[in-house]
Amino acid sequence: MSVAITADKVVKRYGDLTIIPQLTQNIRNGEFFTLLGPSGCGKTTLLRMIAGFNSIEGGQIRFNEQVINDIPAHKRNIGMVFQSYAIFPHLTVRENVR
Numbered sequence: 001m002s003v004a005i006t007a008d009k010v011v012k013r014y015g016d017l018t019i020i021p022q023l024t025q026n027i028r029n030g031e032f033f034t035l036l037g038p039s040g041c042g043k044t045t046l047l048r049m050i051a052g053f054n055s056i057e058g059g060q061i062r063f064n065e066q067v068i069n070d071i072p073a074h075k076r077n078i079g080m081v082f083q084s085y086a087i088f089p090h091l092t093v094r095e096n097v098r
């Protein structure tokens with residue numbers, strides 16, 4: 001099952017450092033969406049916020065209409081593949097996603 005993902009004025013901070021100042025972006029249900037940007041701009045950070053591995057310092061992330069900011073990772077019903085093949089290095093990209 002796919003969901004629409006909405007980032008509404010989302011903020012990410014590490015201490016005094018603001019990584020994502022205020023991001024608003026809607027990803028439609030079933031949309032093939034690509035995050036493209038220079039190294040260090042916050043792509044992985046945002047994915048981790050969506051999956052529940054990073055805290056969210058401001059704004060909201062919603063799956064359809066549900067705000068997921070305070071829902072723990074294991075209850076979000078969403079997954080992510082880590083940037084390095086840290087978990088299953090012997091599998092292909094397709095197999096890791098599956």
Ligand SMILES: Nc1ncnc2c1ncn2[C@@H]1O[C@H](COP(=O)(O)OP(=O)(O)OP(=O)(O)O)[C@@H](O)[C@H]1O
Nearest residue numbers: 014017019037038039040041042043044045046083
């Ligand atoms: N746990 C952390 N503590 C402090 N700063 C962090 C932490 N994780 C990431 N950062 C910083 O946040 C910024 C964004 O990092 P992120 O890994 O999200 O970038 P990225 O867009 O995925 O880069 P790349 O294209 O190299 O994968 C970087 O400046 C990084 O140093």
Ligand SMILES: [Mg+2]
Nearest residue numbers: 043044045083
């Ligand atoms: Mg990254």
